[in-house]
Amino acid sequence: MDLFVQNAWHPDHGQVDLEIEGGVIRAMGRHLVASLDVQVLDARGMAIIPGLVNAHTHAAMTLFRGFGDDMPLMQWLETRIWPAEAKLTEEDVYWGTRLACLEMIRSGAINFQDMYWHYHGVARAVEDSGLRAGVGAIFIDVAGKEQAEQFKQQAETLWEETSRYSDRVRYTLTPHAIYTVSPETLRWVAEFSEKHNVPVHIHLSETQHEVDTCLQQHGCRPTQHLANQGLLTERTFLAHAVHVDDAELDMIAKAGATLVTNPVSNMKLAVGGVFPLARAAQRDIPIALGTDGAASNNALDLFQDMKTFALIQKHADVDPTAAPAKLVWEIASGARAPIFGESGRIEVGQAADFLLIHRENPEMTPEHCFTSNLAYAATGHMVDTVVVDGRILMRGRHIEGEQEVRREAALRARALCEAL
Ligand SMILES: [Zn+2]
Incomplete structure (x- = not known):
């Protein structure tokens, strides 16, 4: 004992x-x-x-908490977040993630799913804090083929190197989004995920703009685009999923993929929609809750987000029976999303x-x-x-x-x- x-x-x-x-x-x-x-x-x-499961965050963004709130999205990203992120070192990410872990432990999270830069900075912080986490290095190939090759190589290396950590650190593939990763690279991610049985963590359908651009460029909605690349599987979890229609939810249910809702971040960034909880729950789709990064929340307290989640659902549906406490608690504690390994x-x-x-x-x-x-x-x-x-x-x-x-x-x- x-x-x-x-x-x-x-x-x-x-x-x-x-x-x-x-x-x-x-x-x-x-x-x-x-x-x-x-x-x-x-x-x-x-x-x-x-304990609670924070199923979508960018932990080290605690470093940017309160740095440029209440700004238009692109102005905020271009003048604050991206220039600051460009200066980040692995040590910065380590300490930013340690700070996030402190906050998450103090508010009852035991497991978080991360997507950020400097993989080993995050993984070491998870190891030292004692939490469990899915850790992934962001995949982006907007700069072209060379960048794609670099990220593929990095994934191979990180997958091997994860053996240096305890099994509390789980290697996860984290292609950023369908608008920042090419179809070819998404297909490569799908193959890698299948070959090594690795989870895939991606942002999907956060804004209507993303949906419209996908329709224009690929002639289909984001979920279909993801499925076309072989990436809609039971190993995939989709952060945000605000703007998804019934046909997309049917596909997600059939594939066994998991949805992660981020209600506070969605409202703070004014994404103009509400996560379709009732329609997703009807289809028995696995569902989890996430804070998103501290730059768009600005806390990592899932108890607060649980309440916000329940309230926004009731308000949007004009139905006080929507998002009952028991369901919301099961979602926050991971009971509705087996992919994260918390019962x-x-x-x-x-x-x-x-x-x-x-x-x-x-x-x-x-x-x-x-x-x-x-x-x-x-x-x-x-x-x-x-x-x-x-x-x-x-x-x-x-x-x-x-x-x-x-x-x-x-x-x-x-x-x-x-x-x-
Ligand atoms: Zn995010």
């Missing part, structure tokens, strides 16, 4: 103790006995719940990935419906303890090395943005 959790309150089973060994919950029940010398986590007064359940045989939250918080009182409290009243600040792979990452809201991460990330962010 590596860790013993005592006196936790399980929403389905009441008071329980848990035995954890090798990163897995080996036993759960009343009155279990801790073995000698084992680390004991006393969870009296706290609920044990699954969203605390049971024997599952990975020891969980949160402890205080039940006596005012926002959690009274307990008419615990799940409603989680979806509509809780914030990330209620998370007291985070355990991933059987290891305590935060206890009593304390994370080891937190001061250093904050200081280093703030210094680097200032240096990157100062001269722009």
Whole structure:
């Protein structure tokens, strides 16, 4: 036994103790006995719940949080984000990702899906923070064939090099979008994904402009274009998917691909649409929730985004029964998206990935419906303890090395943005 959790309150089973060994919950029940010398986590007064999955983000963009808000999209990208990103080093990305990991741990995320530059900067940060992540180096070939070859070579190399990390780091292919990656390269990505059984993480149909351009250039809508390149499979997850019609949703359902909604980022960047939750859920399409990068959110707190997600769905559908708390909670905890490997359940045989939250918080009182409290009243600040792979990452809201991460990330962010 590596860790013993005592006196936790399980929403389905009441008071329980848990035995954890090798990163897995080996036993759960009343009155279990801790073995000698084992680390004991006393969870009296706290609920044990699954951790959350941040299924689409660009973690190191914490460095650009608040750097140019409320600007038109292209002006923001051209005068702020792209010039700052051009100066990024692997060390910057490492510290920016460490800062994101701090924030995600403090708000209950245990697993995130990243798409960014400087792969090893992100992977090392994941390794050092203790979280789980799908890590991918952005693929773009707008500059032509030479650039495409460079990225293909890089993918081969990174795929090999990922073996230097623990299995908490999962190599993921991350072609940026259909408008920044050529059909030929998308086909190469599809083949690589199939050959090595690697997930593919891509932005899709975030704006109407993307749909219109695709129709003009390729004569079909974005989902069909992706399918034409062999990229619509059960290994693919699509971030945003705001502007998708019924025929596209049918294709996504048939292919077994996963949709990731990013409601806060969509509203902040004013994409002019709402994720089609009801139409996707009707078709049993796997669904997950993401914050997107901190530059377009500007937080990485999935509890906040869960509430926003539920509210925008109800508001848009003019239907208070849309996006009920139970569904929203299942989506946020990964239970509706098997591709990310989180069950969203605390049971024997599952990975020891969980949160402890205080039940006596005012926002959690009274307990008419615990799940409603989680979806509509809780914030990330209620998370007291985070355990991933059987290891305590935060206890009593304390994370080891937190001061250093904050200081280093703030210094680097200032240096990157100062001269722009
Ligand atoms: Zn994004």
